């Protein structure tokens with residue numbers, strides 16, 4: 001007997017508008033000043049009327065199109081009723097039967113070895129407003145509960161996948177790819193610590209029996225996962241728990257109602273929360289305060305035209321255009337849009353994609369990480385790095401000298417050192433490659449004369465003996481090309 005894991009994800013993403021979905025309050029993350037970003041609309045005071053934020057709808061369309069959804073011509077708003085302290089209106093404005101986008105997909109790579117990919121279906125993506133935040137005193141001393149309504153009314157897009165994912169690793173991969181895509185198209189910062197990207201996972205097992213029948217276990221929704229690791233661990237835990245529960249109880253999908261569980265990251269377990277409401281429990285009905293939205297073909301086309309090259313396509317293009325390894329292309333793309341743009345400007349400028357990739361993914365990335373910097377704030381502009389690498393390419397300086405110049409550029413007082421700084425550093429430090437082989441040959445001659453033992457070793461077949469001699473020559477003649485030195489040494493000793 002065996003089983004298949006069935007996972008569908010519901011992802012809530014905060015759209016990066018300045019103001020809330022139906023009022024002019026700020027959406028800034030501001031937990032230190034609770035209840036300062038509210039108004040009669042998002043507090044749900046009597047007589048207040050919501051007005052749709054056009055930018056939120058626009059970002060919603062961008063998202064829908066980027067995940068290959070249809071954008072219907074007509075969409076409307078519905079009230080989802082439930083009572084909770086963080087929802088003063090006692091209903092959430094959402095979309096029920098006519099979402100603003102549907103029937104899409106997102107492609108993920110499921111095997112880095114074979115590069116096998118998989119299209120994960122997307123049932124729908126709809127807009128809705130966020131609720132506030134409750135916090136409870138869990139010290140055990142008091143019973144102090146607080147409500148912060150700053151978040152109330154913040155625009156969210158909820159992206160609901162088909163149950164197409166088959167493992168915790170696939171679910172993580174899907175989330176990572178989705179996050180990357182949404183930051184590329186600039187609809188959300190997807191900051192998981194601040195709650196800009198949250199995920200609920202629907203998990204169950206299809207148990208294959210010896211007679212060929214398949215029995216589905218009850219579906220469990222694990223709520224509010226806010227890290228990639230949390231998603232992966234919670235699903236792994238659920239798979240194990242459901243398998244054990246099934247073996248004990250034998251209860252299948254239709255024997256029990258859908259269950260909601262919460263992920264306790266500290267203990268690494270899911271805990272039962274409540275029976276899951278069905279749609280009927282929410283008594284959805286169209287919101288009478290808001291006009292439906294119609295979308296024309298021209299608008300769809302315009303928004304479609306605003307989308308940049310998607311990360312998956314760009315990854316493939318970098319491999320092809322610059323002969324990059326799969327790994328290098330992935331590292332570059334994963335750093336985000338601005339970083340990928342930086343790389344392409346360096347690669348185009350020095351006309352050696354592989355070398356540009358080495359520098360950008362190692363030297364530049366290390367500096368950014370150490371300094372806690374974004375690429376936009378990096379002091380060496382892509383044109384300057386390209387000019388430096390071109391000098392290596394033309395054998396004007398060695399790679400080692402280029403690293404010295406790179407460090408000098410970083411130390412430069414100028415916030416934005418230009419291409420001309422490279423030449424002056426090379427001159428100041430005497431880094432120019434020695435092309436006059438006269439000097440070099442004299443130095444090689446002298447070193448060979450001084451090192452009888454090494455020469456004998458080499459002549460006896462010890463190739464490694466050359467290494468020590470190269471170092472000695474390089475100390476004599478600064479800026480010599482080590483490749484040339486090696487050749488000259490071998491020539492002299494052979």
Ligand SMILES: [Zn+2]
Pocket residue numbers: 020023024025037038039040041042043153
């Ligand atoms: Zn408001």
